[in-house]
Amino acid sequence: MVEEIRSKAKELLKTKRVDIIIGYKRASDGVSATPAFVNTVEGADELIWDAYCTYNLSRYLNDFPGKKKGIVAKACDAKSIIVLLQENQLRREDIFVIGVECSGVIDEEKLRFGEGDADRIQFDQRCKGCDPSVYPICDLLIKDKGRAKTPGLEKDPYEAVRKFEVKSIQDRFNFWKEEFSRCIRCYACRGVCPSCYCPRCVADQTMPAWFSKATSFEGNFAWNVTRAIHLAGRCIDCGECERACPIGIPLRDINKKIEKDVKELFGYEAGLSDNGKPLFASFDKEDPEDFIR
């Protein structure tokens, strides 16, 4: 697969179909991956592809205005690209999507003290809810011939949400109170998220300041909840926010809850088709409204 990615990247750069390829290269530790930005044919030789390629690279697509971009995209990156196209953040003709069949990415936490032995690869929890055969956009799909069986699609991706939903409101509040109280407000969740592209984030505004800048429960709660709600119908559950969070707040649990509500109430799933309008840009008179009181 790596060779196919490299040769396609070279061809795209050589023919000037794209100006830059956004992909993965080996990180300085010799094991992990780090984003690569390749703009020369020779440079394409540093591109790699394996289970360490965890990032959602679509986050970088708008870092190169006016340039044609090629991107190495897993299924989750592809879904994010759909969202960006739907929201007019990208022009289809400016990007070339090199789809790569993904069998799941590693769980970094579990590898921190390991030596990167392939037998020890433990797939990240987030990959268990992803069906990589759903590949909503790509100009070329590079197949994984020796592909291991996918980590195993969960029967019910919302099992954890359902278990949590039945708890009392006080229990649920206490759970999130404890989690959010630990937030250090580093905004890494925002930084890695392809859908967090607001030029001036609500958290950065000072006049007025919409919520407390201090690391206190009030400000932390407001930040995390605001971000979650802003991603309603837009989050494709790549799980990058949860992976990036240095102190381990289970952010996917909130995203999954909202995803489930959106699906049940509006029959909408983000990132599947660029034909439809985004959830919040569409209105149907059949939309449920009994939750508005």
Next chain:
Amino acid sequence: MMRVLTKEDLKKLINSLSNSFEVIGPKEIPNKGVFYSPITGGDELYMGDSFAIEPAKKFFLKPSCAILSEKPDGGFGLEDVGVPSDKRVIIGLRPCEARGLTLLDKIFDAEHKDKFYIEERSRTTLIGLACDKPDRGCFCTSMGGSPADGQGLDAIIFAAEGQYIVEVITDKGREIIGSTGKKLDDGEQKARKSDKKKRHDSVKTKITPPEGLDKMVDNDYWSEVSRACVSCGICTYLCPTCHCFDLVDEERKRLRCYDGCSFPDFTLEASGVNPRPTKKERYRQRVYHKFDYFKKNFGENLCVGCGRCIRYCPVKIDIAAIADGARV
């Protein structure tokens, strides 16, 4: 002074300290990692190989610290906020972090005397824990430290075959350790030296800190190395030496909150001008503050090689490799 403590001795020591001290130490939160937190009993203390995610800096420079508040009687004006004076001990602190505090002293306890920092420092005794298993991110030996280094510590604990050897460094350390455990035999004293060397050599990542960075301010290198940066605050907030802050007025209090050069709005001026408009300028600032400006002002690099910014960078940007590669 060297003492040998059994695991039971250490537990008892912590339990007895809890009566007169606020005790803080590494604590494991399942599936999340190790965090410095208040310890109520010896059983809670985590003495394993994992490093705390957040540095102990947060006990000296709080993420949000009230420095002024409205007068309590409702009268006009502001008054200083006090600092608690009860004695505190941090047990299990890593040597690199203690070294980080000695660097912060050069800022907050020098020409300018920051009472919040100084009072937090003086009420705290630091009992370190020498590292057994530095990971790939650790490069302390390249930055003037060592996994067995006592700089900035009042005492340091070496875990050794089911027991703890404690080296007392200062009077504050003596006050805590006292006569716990038993004295180390003269014969074993010698073995300490080779143990320290072994620990020193266990740090595999080595770099040469850059020199003469002012000659490469405009180099494209900074655009290249910062391209993957997602502009979050992990590297600065988790750094034991990063200390930049923002002043915020909230609820009739003036707060000093963490802030960092990686955020786009850190240097955004009221006019709308941002002198560090892109990731290039912002990432370069972090490297220059650590390896150039601070060195010019205080004679040392503002980095202790703890590896946190490498370990937790969401996209694996590696300051050790970047500093090592910054050559004119």
